[in-house]
Amino acid sequence: MRALLLAAGIGSRLRPVTDTIPKCLVPIHGRALLDYWFDLLTPAGVGPVLINTHYLPDAVRGHVAEAPYRDAVTLVHEDELLGTGGTIHANAGFFGREPFLVAHADNLTRFDLQAFEAVHKARPPGFAITMLAFETDDPRSCGILEFEEEAAPGRAGIVKAFHEKVENPPGNLANAAVYILEPEVLDFLAGLGKPVIDLSTEVIPHFVGRIQAVSLATYHRDIGNVESLRRAHEEFVP
Numbered sequence: 423m424r425a426l427l428l429a430a431g432i433g434s435r436l437r438p439v440t441d442t443i444p445k446c447l448v449p450i451h452g453r454a455l456l457d458y459w460f461d462l463l464t465p466a467g468v469g470p471v472l473i474n475t476h477y478l479p480d481a482v483r484g485h486v487a488e489a490p491y492r493d494a495v496t497l498v499h500e501d502e503l504l505g506t507g508g509t510i511h512a513n514a515g516f517f518g519r520e521p522f523l524v525a526h527a528d529n530l531t532r533f534d535l536q537a538f539e540a541v542h543k544a545r546p547p548g549f550a551i552t553m554l555a556f557e558t559d560d561p562r563s564c565g566i567l568e569f570e571e572e573a574a575p576g577r578a579g580i581v582k583a584f585h586e587k588v589e590n591p592p593g594n595l596a597n598a599a600v601y602i603l604e605p606e607v608l609d610f611l612a613g614l615g616k617p618v619i620d621l622s623t624e625v626i627p628h629f630v631g632r633i634q635a636v637s638l639a640t641y642h643r644d645i646g647n648v649e650s651l652r653r654a655h656e657e658f659v660p
Contacts, residue, residue, distance in 0.1 A: 423539065423602075424516065425523035428458055430500055434527070437649040443527040444478040444569070447473050447485055450517055450646055451660050455645060456482075456503070458660075460491045462513055466535040466593050468523060469494040473514050474509050476500045483565070507619030511602070511611035519605045524621075526599040528655050531556075533600075533639040541578050541636045542602040550607055553581065553635040554600035556642040565597035567635055578634040584609035597622070598642050639650060 439448060447454040448526055456473075463471060479499055483523045484631060486495050492516035496516070504512055506612075510524060521542065542552035546625060555567055569579035584597070610628060619625065626633065643654050 423468050423521060423523055424472045424518070425463060425525070426513065427456070427471060427473045427525055427527040427619065428506055429456065429482060429527040430474045430503060430509070430526055432477045436645070436651065437484060439648065439651065440477075441521070444475075444481055445645070447468060447481060448528070448651065450530055450645075450654050453660065454485060455530055456485065457489065458502070458530060458532075459525065459527055460489070460494075462531075462533070462535050463493060463523075464604075466537065470496060471478075472496050472498060472513055473527070474498050474500055474513075475481050475587060492640075496532075496641055503618075504619035505618045507611055507625045508617050510616075510621070511619060512617065514608045515579070517605070517608065521602050521604055522642065523565070524601045524603060526644075529599060529642065529644050530658060531598065531639055531642040532535040533642070538600075538636065541634070541638075543548045545578070545634055546580075548636055549632045550604040551629050552578070553633055554598040554639060554642075555635040555637045556598045556639045557637070558596040565626075567595050567597060569595075569635070580634040581630055581633040581635050584630055586621075593636065594655055595635075597626075600646075 430445035431445050433445035446456045450660055455581050475497060483497060498513060545552060566585045572581045640649050643650055643659055645651050645654055
């Protein structure tokens with residue numbers, strides 16, 4: 423299975439850390455976030471992997487060139503940010519007509535990727551997206567999921583509603599921004615007829631009712647601000 427790691431973000435809320443370091447290379451216990459992703463992808467046989475760049479692209483190129491996973495990586499640069507969905511659409515040819523993984527490389531996470539793939543393969547007929555979910559300690563900063571019925575831990579539930587960063591979210595089970603997408607999603611993106619597309623606000627709402635989500639993460643944190651980075655250093659055991 424091929425994968426896209428979204429790594430183009432500027433990381434303005436992480437300044438001054440990101441004044442000189444792109445978000446995907448922010449270190450946790452001396453290792454870049456990007457390296458932790460390949461700890462998950464490589465043993466599961468996921469690849470090749472596409473990584474998009476925008477902010478401080480030379481730093482990302484240099485890091486990848488020295489990494490043990492360099493031969494599995496294709497880098498693509500965005501002069502103007504395309505949004506999460508726009509990057510997928512612009513690189514549709516990379517994915518072909520097979521299911522593919524998409525993840526935000528500025529998240530620090532640990533989950534069973536092979537179990538995640540198995541959940542996707544066992545999805546109900548007509549479902550186009552499998553999403554990783556996690557319990558968040560800050561529901562207002564996340565996309566919160568509602569399910570048709572409560573799913574047991576490790577079992578997939580059907581997403582009936584999605585609340586992206588609302589003031590009074592109806593729970594704390596959130597979108598972890600890790601997906602397996604079917605080629606049907608590429609067709610939908612192409613049909614929008616524009617280059618800049620947001621996955622959370624323009625794509626996920628369209629597929630609600632045909633998305634399953636599963637809570638498999640033993641650790642997950644969006645390294646979106648300095649406080650979150652501090653907590654990751656305290657909580658995460660490499």
